[in-house]
Amino acid sequence: QSALTQPRSVSGSPGQSVTISCTGTSSAVGYYDYVSWYQQHPGKAPKLMIYDVTKRPSGVPDRFSGSKSGNTASLTISGLQAEDEADYYCCSYAGSYTWVFGGGTKVTVL
Amino acid sequence: EVQLLESGGGLVQPGGSLRLSCAASGFTFSNSAMRWVRQAPGKGLEWVSAISDSGGNTYYADSVRGRFTISRDNSKNTLYLQLNSLRAEDTAIYYCAKVSGYRFDYWGQGTLVTVSS
Numbered sequence: 315q316s317a318l319t320q321p322r323s324v325s326g327s328p329g330q331s332v333t334i335s336c337t338g339t340s341s342a343v344g345y346y347d348y349v350s351w352y353q354q355h356p357g358k359a360p361k362l363m364i365y366d367v368t369k370r371p372s373g374v375p376d377r378f379s380g381s382k383s384g385n386t387a388s389l390t391i392s393g394l395q396a397e398d399e400a401d402y403y404c405c406s407y408a409g410s411y412t413w414v415f416g417g418g419t420k421v422t423v424l
Numbered sequence: 425e426v427q428l429l430e431s432g433g434g435l436v437q438p439g440g441s442l443r444l445s446c447a448a449s450g451f452t453f454s455n456s457a458m459r460w461v462r463q464a465p466g467k468g469l470e471w472v473s474a475i476s477d478s479g480g481n482t483y484y485a486d487s488v489r490g491r492f493t494i495s496r497d498n499s500k501n502t503l504y505l506q507l508n509s510l511r512a513e514d515t516a517i518y519y520c521a522k523v524s525g526y527r528f529d530y531w532g533q534g535t536l537v538t539v540s541s
Contacts, residue, residue, distance in 0.1 A: 317468070348526035352469070359519060359534060360461075360469065365527035403469050407526045411483040413459075413471040 318343065318404055318416035325422040326394045334419045336387040336404030342414055344385035348407035351380060351389045354418075355400045363402075364389060391421070399423045426450040426530040428520050433535030440510050440539070446503040446520030446532055454478075454498040457523040460505050462516035463534075472518070473505065488514075510539045 319337040326332040349367045352360035364380035377392045391398055404416040432444040460472040473494040474483040482494050493506040503520050517536050521528035
């Protein structure tokens with residue numbers, strides 16, 4: 315159950331796009347299409363932003379999109395806004411009813 | 425509106441025990457699998473445990489297996505996590521989360537567990 319690998323931080327100016335990578339193994343990210351992404355503002359609970367690699371829950375802006383290639387999943391935020399500044403975590407189903415999270419990425423809006 | 429409200433956290437000595445609760449409302453609790461996820465201070469999220477909708481199947485992360493026990497009471501719409509043999513490294517905010525498919529679609533606000541002498 316090794317944690318997924320994410321960059322510690324990414325940054326962008328308002329209106330720009332940023333992409334967060336999430337690298338796992340062939341038995342987690344690479345094997346299952348069950349990658350989800352969570353946004354967490356300081357002192358708040360995580361919020362689901364993307365699930366099943368590419369799907370967006372209702373209410374999540376379409377500026378948020380997900381993708382996957384091999385053992386690496388990605389979250390892209392297009393048209394970056396001030397309220398997007400937060401920590402983002404990827405998560406993958408890892409088989410046998412276990413889940414693994416990434417270490418988290420801090421998104422800074424310059 | 426889905427609501428999850430955790431309680432039961434606090435300060436406990438190493439080797440001690442606590443029972444966390446998560447009161448659920450706004451959805452059919454007995455039809456939903458549930459999870460516990462924790463977050464150490466300043467650290468990332470860690471999946472801890474899972475339970476099926478009936479409670480008949482339970483699963484644990486290697487780091488807590490044999491020490492923590494997940495359970496639920498569908499008549500009370502409540503999820504539990506019994507924490508035994510606590511260690512300093514168990515210090516964290518513990519979140520309960522509702523599951524839909526393979527995603528955690530709703531989260532509670534968390535309850536803080538501090539293990540210290």
